[in-house]
Amino acid sequence: KAGVTQTPRYLIKTRGQQVTLSCSPISGHRSVSWYQQTPGQGLQFLFEYFSETQRNKGNFPGRFSGRQFSNSRSEMNVSTLGLGDSALYLCASSSTGGAYEQYFGPGTRLTVT
Amino acid sequence: AQSVTQLGSHVSVSEGALVLLRCNYSSSVPPYLFWYVQYPNQGLQLLLKYTSAATLVKGINGFEAEFKKSETSFHLTKPSAHMSDAAEYFCAVIRSSGNTPLVFGKGTRLSVIA
Numbered sequence: 001k002a003g004v005t006q007t008p009r010y011l012i013k014t015r016g017q018q019v020t021l022s023c024s025p026i027s028g029h030r031s032v033s034w035y036q037q038t039p040g041q042g043l044q045f046l047f048e049y050f051s052e053t054q055r056n057k058g059n060f061p062g063r064f065s066g067r068q069f070s071n072s073r074s075e076m077n078v079s080t081l082g083l084g085d086s087a088l089y090l091c092a093s094s095s096t097g098g099a100y101e102q103y104f105g106p107g108t109r110l111t112v113t
Numbered sequence: 114a115q116s117v118t119q120l121g122s123h124v125s126v127s128e129g130a131l132v133l134l135r136c137n138y139s140s141s142v143p144p145y146l147f148w149y150v151q152y153p154n155q156g157l158q159l160l161l162k163y164t165s166a167a168t169l170v171k172g173i174n175g176f177e178a179e180f181k182k183s184e185t186s187f188h189l190t191k192p193s194a195h196m197s198d199a200a201e202y203f204c205a206v207i208r209s210s211g212n213t214p215l216v217f218g219k220g221t222r223l224s225v226i227a
Contacts, residue, residue, distance in 0.1 A: 103159070
């Protein structure tokens with residue numbers, strides 16, 4: 001079974017721009033979660049989608065949004081980028097989410113200049 | 114609310130020595146607990162999980178952890194460290210009921226000295 005894939009792996013953007021990151025879960029998994037990882041704040045939960053519906057949301061501003069498609073692939077979008085948005089963005093999939101173990105992708109490294 | 118505290122942001126051990134990474138949790142309901150490992154420039158890999166079955170949980174790569182309710186702890190151990198164990202380790206907690214997200218600790222970086 002193929003693992004979780006994330007594209008692109010690396011991205012450089014300028015302040016004020018917007019960015020879209022993509023995540024393809026493991027085949028058959030219906031839950032996709034997104035996390036932001038920074039040296040200062042560690043791993044922080046952004047949101048979770050299950051069957052195209054946002055089921056949980058972390059404490060991030062509205063500039064951070066996401067969606068999930070009928071094939072369970074997910075995208076997250078960040079608008080009006082700031083220097084503080086530079087981070088590793090990780091996607092994780094699980095069969096039903098919640099207590100079931102999550103499988104992580106390699107992440108997208110976003111650098112904002 | 115659930116939370117985890119990992120004691121020690123950096124732990125250094127000699128090759129062949131015991132590895133002990135500490136994790137204490139706080140949870141208002143019975144928790145499920147996880148240890149993940151992250152190698153440089155990679156995502157997180159599940160090492161082991163506690164889901165209310167056996168309190169001593171064995172994982173991959175020779176790691177194990179023991180759930181101690183009285184101490185609210187879930188420490189990760191490995192009898193003999195290998196150079197390839199050098200990585201960042203994260204403890205995480207989740208409610209055992211309902212669909213809530215994982216809550217991670219700040220992580221512990223493990224260095225292994227030859």
